[in-house]
Amino acid sequence: MSHPYQDYEPKWVEEKFSKASYRSIFKWGDPDFIKKPKESLYKLLKETFGLDDSFFKEYKEDLGFDEVKYDIPTNLSQNQIAAFVDILGSDYVRTDDYARLSVAYGKTMYDILRLRNKIIENIPDAVLYPSSKAEIEKIVAYCVKEKIPLYVYGGGSSVTRGVECVKGGVSLDMRLRFNKVISFNEVDQTITVQAGMSGPRLEEILNNAQTELGAKRAYTCGHFPQSFEYSSVGGWVVTRGAGQNSTYYGCISDIVVAQEYATPIGTIRTDRYPRKATGPDIGQIMMGSEGAFGVLTHVTLKVFRHMPETVKRFSFMFRDWETAQAAAREIMQSEAGHPSVFRLSDPEETQIMLRLYGVDETPLRHLFSMRGFKEGEMCLFLGFTNGEKGFSKNCAKVAKHTARKFGGMSLTGYVTKSWEKGRFNDPYLRDTIQDFGIVTDTMECTVNWSNMAQVHKDVRAYCKSRPNTICMTHMSHVYPQGANLYFIFIAKMSDPAEYKAYHAGILDAIQKAGASMSHHHGIGKMFAPWLEGFLGRNEYDIIRTLKHHFDPDNIMNPGGTLGLDLEEKDKKFLRSDIK
């Protein structure tokens, strides 16, 4: 799959590893899939960090091949364990070291650095594997009675420490058995699934709806986060996620029709009407509650007609970031329908993408220089449209026409196709590179158009204030009123504490610049100290009141989720300008 290097190639880790190893927990995705950097990326890393081949002769991190083993007793009593066994059966209540650690962390580099360094903390006392809503309702009721902290683990791709079991107790691992279709309504174009349903399985069922569901045609879920392969429907909903095609299909908050929760005060079922004027929207109160109000059990989602044949790809190069932003805004405000994937890279990301996709070795580079486009200034825009044939065609036509109007140079659909190939497997590179001590992670925020230049400048200024750090930025999930700005940083870093401090600095910069704290990653426990300052005290008090309403004993995802049980001294208040 990958081209051989012309010069020295480091020995990227490709060994098989035990299913009981640390590596099996922190490695991204499919245990058998390895993604190695292209030589161009390897060269870039050496240049950026001032390294030569000799640095890459030796691994800089623990490779995590050891089997998971630690000495932390479970705090549940025998009676409590027996009660869970009563509900689920003995096969589905585990207290062994591996099971407990496997659901404690998500996929932020802070999690991975802790696992690389064998820092075992915040693990549950037991892991439960429910298969039905009724079982989950019984578990919640029992945990309330016994005041046992309760956590939920879906796909495990949280980058906010959302799943971390700070107070011990039990974690419900939804992947194994709580992953079935409950019902499908082709007339309404909706599907109801258990919250542990995985993204790829849902899409597979919908793409094959004729055989899988007895439907008249094929459908798509329309929701493809970068973590798609290891994400769950429940995780999408409780964190308010967004997929890479959200500009057309909407964020999960647009796609969800109805939700059902098992909470300490009983079942909450939201209505299934597309719009209504019946008071505050209960669905929008539950969505984003991140397990702090109750456990999401069933979710009803819209489904969309699967029409891959109508996709129209495009990609353009713009002279500079300012022009590119203006073009992007014009496309989104033109009322010609919204492209599905809409990705505009800033100069630094553009430079790196051209290398990675090999464009800098093609005749295109001559065309760029003929047009006076300069490396370090020019910006790559790529995307594609979805929907009914005529809609998709017109939408792409307007996008292309607008791009040309702003001096954009068409690169055809080639670059978009290259991006599509890597769209779900780029995260695999993280592990390969990190074995040599180089971390890769992301931060993101929502920005209104009128503040876009400022946020981009300020956040990048912080990111780059750390010497030898790559910071690629792009705009995606785009709206007539603004867009998501997404920052990917690559740095030589091994200490979890150093990582955490850098991460906090980026969040500080995002908020000071007037952007939202998060567009789709959520808050979890890692972003929580900033939430009250971001929303405002009066506004945050609403969430505190809701928490007390649902969970007065604080047993649902306790230990900092959404900042609900943080001490005042641990909170950050950075914004007074903008609410």
Place this chain on the structure above:
Amino acid sequence: MSHPYQDYEPKWVEEKFSKASYRSIFKWGDPDFIKKPKESLYKLLKETFGLDDSFFKEYKEDLGFDEVKYDIPTNLSQNQIAAFVDILGSDYVRTDDYARLSVAYGKTMYDILRLRNKIIENIPDAVLYPSSKAEIEKIVAYCVKEKIPLYVYGGGSSVTRGVECVKGGVSLDMRLRFNKVISFNEVDQTITVQAGMSGPRLEEILNNAQTELGAKRAYTCGHFPQSFEYSSVGGWVVTRGAGQNSTYYGCISDIVVAQEYATPIGTIRTDRYPRKATGPDIGQIMMGSEGAFGVLTHVTLKVFRHMPETVKRFSFMFRDWETAQAAAREIMQSEAGHPSVFRLSDPEETQIMLRLYGVDETPLRHLFSMRGFKEGEMCLFLGFTNGEKGFSKNCAKVAKHTARKFGGMSLTGYVTKSWEKGRFNDPYLRDTIQDFGIVTDTMECTVNWSNMAQVHKDVRAYCKSRPNTICMTHMSHVYPQGANLYFIFIAKMSDPAEYKAYHAGILDAIQKAGASMSHHHGIGKMFAPWLEGFLGRNEYDIIRTLKHHFDPDNIMNPGGTLGLDLEEKDKKFLRSDIK
């Protein structure tokens, strides 16, 4: 404007009336505008109600020409009045009979029948006319201190008794002075206005944005409820309204960007980001609170590019309701973009519309019979598209193509244009006809496609169970997952109590059939007894908790709003099937 009658024409009331009269309060809209029924409608009324011309020689209701006068003292102390005068100045605190009654009622027939019968109840002790957010914040703080009930009157078009001052106190009349533009952001395509801004004034400002706001182009608000001329932005938001073009532009809940409220516990400002993953959505908690949590002060709305030249009209006749529904659903699920106005009439409404628009006197009627389309079976579909030229064109093309595929017969854009002429002034007919004892009112609900036939059948069955009653039904505000069903009933009725009982029966039928209580009219005090049963007890408890959080002393729109201070015995629980 209206054609002369060939036969006897009743003496429709056209007299001028005093600005201090009851009629000036209950009459719809512009005091100088009268809409008289066409002869075809007059004939229909006679047929339906089994009447002849002699019945129409005499008015059956009080015409309301008397000046408003009653003997209900104000319960505020001199000190309290003085405190309000301190805040607003003496010109803007009124306690006279007219001012108090003018803000007590909305525009449901129940309100109008009470005014016709001079039933004066639930009036405020004083009417306040604020001009700024700061003044409103002071008024709220003072009312909290003194425990004075506080109501808000926007455009006055509530059909849910939303504005009724059940507990006396003060009502804030927003129309007079709290109606200005606060800011306009053309880069983000947003406008911030005071909550009392009227619909037509907002649209006028946006249509003339170049001169009014120094903008580069013209905009539209995209929100045109039937009550447009007498509705306010604040009313749209707190009730979760929808305009006739919502299928394209979205309901107000889709158009609102940010809101600011003066509540008993302080200011609440929601964020202005198009999407975010920062916990439960505060904006969606405040929207729909109907004055029960606080007073909406400032609203930031999206604005859309004004492109009237791209409108594409269409209208079709379908063989029957079943076929028509299937075509409507196909259009909405085809992913070709959504038409803006999308209105599908059932057989009874179709029959009446053909008469009113004079289609039954054209050659079209022969074409219908040639196609085997029967009166009382066939269904009229009309609408138009908005948006960028190519988008609008393709959207209309797909709608037309689909309509033809389902056997629809094109009536060109003629019928749509007739509908457009009457779209905002049909309510004027209510008064003209009601002088003769015939009431006209509407009810509406959201329905999922899979339940559409059932809801239509069951609700109509109740409506028609009353002898001699017209019930026109149409679908509008349409979605891939369902649509709004809108019922217009016309009946000979003069007693407010009889009206109320009939209204309650329709609500019972809507809920038993599994539809939402309301798509865009809201809940107010009139629909309130059903809300807890509709949402479910656990779900409703969330709203109760929020109310207690914002307004522990129950001074904000008290007396039944959203059912928050109703006694258990006054609540209705009809649904166990569907949440």
